[in-house]
Amino acid sequence: MKKVPISLQIDDPAPIISVYHEHATVSTTTDGRPIIPTFPNSFLDNFCDVIEKHGIKGKFSIVPMPGNKGDIVNGLEGVPREELDYWMDTVKKRVAPLFTIGPEMLTHHKPIDLATGKPILEMNEEEWSFLQDRTTLTPYIGKALSLLKEAGFNPIGVTSPWKFGIKVEDEYHHAISQAVYDVTGSKNAWFMTRGLYDMPNARPWVELDEDGRTLVSIPPSLQDRFWRTMNTTRTDDEYVNSIADMIISEDGKSGEMIYILETNGFPIIVTHWQSLNSNGLETGLRVLDVIASRVNKHLSDRVEWMSFEEIMNLVLANKEAFPKPENTGK
Numbered sequence: 001m002k003k004v005p006i007s008l009q010i011d012d013p014a015p016i017i018s019v020y021h022e023h024a025t026v027s028t029t030t031d032g033r034p035i036i037p038t039f040p041n042s043f044l045d046n047f048c049d050v051i052e053k054h055g056i057k058g059k060f061s062i063v064p065m066p067g068n069k070g071d072i073v074n075g076l077e078g079v080p081r082e083e084l085d086y087w088m089d090t091v092k093k094r095v096a097p098l099f100t101i102g103p104e105m106l107t108h109h110k111p112i113d114l115a116t117g118k119p120i121l122e123m124n125e126e127e128w129s130f131l132q133d134r135t136t137l138t139p140y141i142g143k144a145l146s147l148l149k150e151a152g153f154n155p156i157g158v159t160s161p162w163k164f165g166i167k168v169e170d171e172y173h174h175a176i177s178q179a180v181y182d183v184t185g186s187k188n189a190w191f192m193t194r195g196l197y198d199m200p201n202a203r204p205w206v207e208l209d210e211d212g213r214t215l216v217s218i219p220p221s222l223q224d225r226f227w228r229t230m231n232t233t234r235t236d237d238e239y240v241n242s243i244a245d246m247i248i249s250e251d252g253k254s255g256e257m258i259y260i261l262e263t264n265g266f267p268i269i270v271t272h273w274q275s276l277n278s279n280g281l282e283t284g285l286r287v288l289d290v291i292a293s294r295v296n297k298h299l300s301d302r303v304e305w306m307s308f309e310e311i312m313n314l315v316l317a318n319k320e321a322f323p324k325p326e327n328t329g330k
């Protein structure tokens, strides 16, 4: 039997800067601790140890102008150059072999006026996107892809910060396909906006197939259960296991992931850089370690870790098997 792809989608990473701290509408965790503004490079090192140990694959965003604090090529406010370089080099050496790298638009905060380079302060990138069409979205996405390319990556897909583009989806889809082609020359692209949570047949689909170009939607099917680790100082094994249990039980027989597999879906777990960091405690990273151990122990005959680019290629190799579903989730 052919194995089912399993994948981990990580939203919001950027060098040192926490984009969550920059855009969050609250300043403290729900248990009253200040939300930390930065993540040290040791966190990235620890993350790399976990993904390499288990062979975890997926998608890893790099927000190229995180929180309107400069950019990953020319430097970031408050981030020493050597720390920025270490982060970028580590992602290239240790993350990129396993994870597809792509931007999560430019800032994950205030949109940038491309003509002046200045932020548009009245709204965030998501709100801005809803007022656009392909003529303005294409260069905006192109700028995000170009910064990653300049930094040494080959980005052929994008993640939507929040629900960027969801109110102008047709314009957005054409803009992604065009921008990826313009910047990288790739006729195939992937993107992520919608999630198919708690739904049967949660599988990627071909969103666009025209003019010799294709765009594949890769929806997560398992929600971010790691997020709550930001809001507690609990780090004990019982707590860590209780969160892993939601996704996959210790015996590998139950949990949301098993439901997805039993209903013909691809288990694609979404999480966030801040969820794995857990406001400095890295509890979420320990949950990931437990989940991956359970997956590899109990499901290795049924599933295979794949990056988003590998999933895109698998879909494109058999396009008819991945039509756009009637219910495209939320």
Ligand SMILES: [Zn+2]
Pocket: 011, 012, 104, 108, 160, 161, 162
């Ligand atoms: Zn995000």
